Amino acid sequence: MQAEYFVGIDAGSYQCRVRLTDRQGNELANSCVKTTPLALDSSAAITAALTAVEQAFTHAGLSLDAQCQASAAFGFAGCHIGRIRQQAQAWPMPFMQHRVVSDLEVACLGAHTGQCGGVLIVGTGSQGTAFDGQQFHSLGGWGFALADQGSGAQLGRTALRLALSCHQGLTTHTPLTQALMAQFEQDAERMQLWASTATPSQWASFSPLIFDYAARQDNLALQLIDQLAADIDDLLAFLINRSQQGKVSLLGGIANPITPYLSPNSRRRLRKPLGDVLQGALLLARRD
Template structure:
């Protein structure tokens, strides 16, 4: 069936966004919801995606049947994992065309307008991708326990570990570490119980406090941001090698962490041309560079 509408979905670890346009790129509706990570919570992620699809069609004044005239591209966190990809093959919304990729792939497409380049997403989680015009090379994206260098979740975990060390006088406490422990009533046991159910987005919630404390001159917070900046630099330098230097930094941490990055990293970063949703819509509109299925490979150092 011929498509009359394009729908892009950007499902991240903190929130999911949807944008519906006509074939000329005119935005008909946008909506946002909760996290949509198909690795950490597959069923909940697809429920949120489905709810957003319904919402944008309602906002646009279109009937649900219009989905059958829509080319849909969903970029979902966790969709890079082979076992999840296999499971997603069973997800069949009633659209004219469907393509499911990872959120980092649509971010890369949006950042460089579909042209070759690379992107490093630093949000709740982190992942990198380089597009050479034929295939993507992915870096990271193996989840909070193994990966997520330079992410908000990892920064939050380091901050809370530091706060616990300060609470036990292993390191010098500060107003910042005191504030973090206050969220758990200054009880390590309360913190321990919280970790049983905490997801990456929960760990990342303290990130604004880290930046605020660093701006106020707290040495602990400044050291934490220096560590995060070093992790981002490690990944960006590898992506530079894979993309001849064209790397864009995207995600919720990209702007606030920029001034903490090494000078050579700051100077070499490219300005994103568009966001992840614009990349999804390029894919949905069969942008020439993506007319054939892009292969994915893992970088080998």
């Protein structure tokens, strides 16, 4: 029996978006609700996603009973972790059929219209996935303490360590490290107190300053950015290889400023996304 409706769900950490289409691909309705990370409260996250789906059916003037004629694809943040994916997959669903993958995987399908390719997000953290035409190959997503190579958070932490080293006389100061220490009134104890509770996004907040000083040819800033670029080159090489030499979409807050520093080979393989996350989820919902 063929589905009459197709539902794409982008269930991020704090917002869940839904798009509903008919068999011909006509967009019938969209909806959006607040949510919570699946890893923190799977029940709340899945309930929010199903509520958003119900809203889309209601907006389209359809009975909720019509959900049993639908094929749905969920892209949940955090679903690259097996135990979290299993929790979502085991949840009772009202659809004819459904699939549960990570939000990054549906983003990858959308970015390359279902063809081979990869997606790498470099912002506060870093995470990527590659699609080889049959399966996904995930990379990263293990958090600040264990991973996040090529991220703003890691860049900020490395820079502050370097600034502290200069402050102690182990390395010669540059304008960048002086500017970083000025953030803490030239006080190592103040820096240590801040670092003891700093979140990844707070570490990443120093990234624009570092890029600014790299543009001014600050020697230490350029070293930091060159290392960041090398880390991202490594991540891109993995995704290019696993996607059968496909293109990769580089996304996130670090993507634009770091691109000029990447290797020529990496830059040749980059491509702007051809579609969005919901388009990717709908492509997955239509797969047999």
